[in-house]
Amino acid sequence: MATAADSDTAPATTGAARGTESSEDGTLLPPPAVPEAEDLPPAEPSRRLFASPLVRRLAAERGIDLWSLVGTGPNGRIVRRDLDAHPSPPAQSPSTPAAPQVRAPAVPPAAPRTEESPAADVEVVRHTGMRRAIARRLTESTSTVPHFFLRARIRVDELLALRARINEGRPHRISVNDFVMKAVAAALIEVPEANAIWTDEAMHRFTHADIAVAVSVPGGLVTPVIRGVDRMSLGELSAAITDHVERARAGRLKQEELEGGSFSVSNLGMYGTDEFTAIINPPHAGILAVGAARPSPVVVDGDLTVGTVMTVTLSADHRVIDGAVAAQWLAAFTARMENPLTILV
Secondary structure (H helix, E strand, O other): OOOHHHHHHOOOOOHHHHOOOEOOOOOEOOOOOOOOHHHOOOOOOOOOOOEOHHHHHHHHHHOOOHHHOOOOOHHHOEOHHHHHHOOOOOOOOOOOOOOOOOOOOOOOOOOOOOOOOOOOOOOOOOOOHHHHHHHHHHHHHHHHOOEEEEEEEEEOHHHHHHHHHHOOOOOOOOOHHHHHHHHHHHHHHHOHHHOEEEOOOOEEEOOOOOEEEOEEEOOEEEOOEEOOHHHOOHHHHHHHHHHHHHHHHOOOOOHHHHOOOOEEEEEOHHHOOOOOOOOOOOOOOEEEEEEEEEEEEEEEOOEEEEEEEEEEEEEEEOOOOOHHHHHHHHHHHHHHHHOOHHHHO
16 A cells, blocks of 8 residues: 555656657557556545544554544544454564564552551451451441430549448459449439330330440450349349450350340440540440549539549430430439449349
């Protein structure tokens, strides 16, 4: 096929070049035969080549001459489907190697950090089933449960004094958390609107207090449910909590011991945390976050003195518990903590 460059440099074939010639004896010879138009090699069409840079690059990679294609895009533009419809040229034989392509060196992009290629100073800790379950449930809670929070500062001097007297000579000591659990149960019975859970069809209210206690275990935490807390004595409750905590840390809890209940207690006071807010454990309607008991200034009968104060924060599900109900429950809980003998009767 002739190219545009060829037509500019080839000798002309018209005019004088097609004149008659004579032989050596002067006899006129007939003019040379002029080939018919269809016998001539096709000249390069005088048209512009419309193709995007991407199509040009793909054509170069596939060894396709764009001039040999008929564009099916707008205004005859050559598009990718025209390349895909064109058969790729046969691969070159080993005897005729292609000319090497020289490309400018490129700086390789930095490889992203993945679990397969961590940095030297990163320790990769694979997710356990427990960690995945915690992530799933708490994400569900924060995204679907409308939380609201109430906070109270409770003076616990009388409670600590009563606990010291009870623990005198006892082999199994009563903890502050045991008092907290009993006070939570008593408040749930006094304010039954708070002793409930939400379902899509209705709210379920309970006649007894089944309370979950958050237990830290290697790799996460679990929330075994202590059933019938309102019917237990303080000693029975303390023994039940100790049993559940020990079996939780040994991995010996049964599945049914992790289900049910309407309320949770999370106590970080033993770690020195003054106060915090906790995420509700679905389907429970509330969780009480218990901080450490600290000496703090308090006002008694108009006089400033020092007392031992514990800060607690109630996280409530607003679908089940309205603000007034939550305030009533927190007041009932505070009254029992500040008058601990009411917990024992």
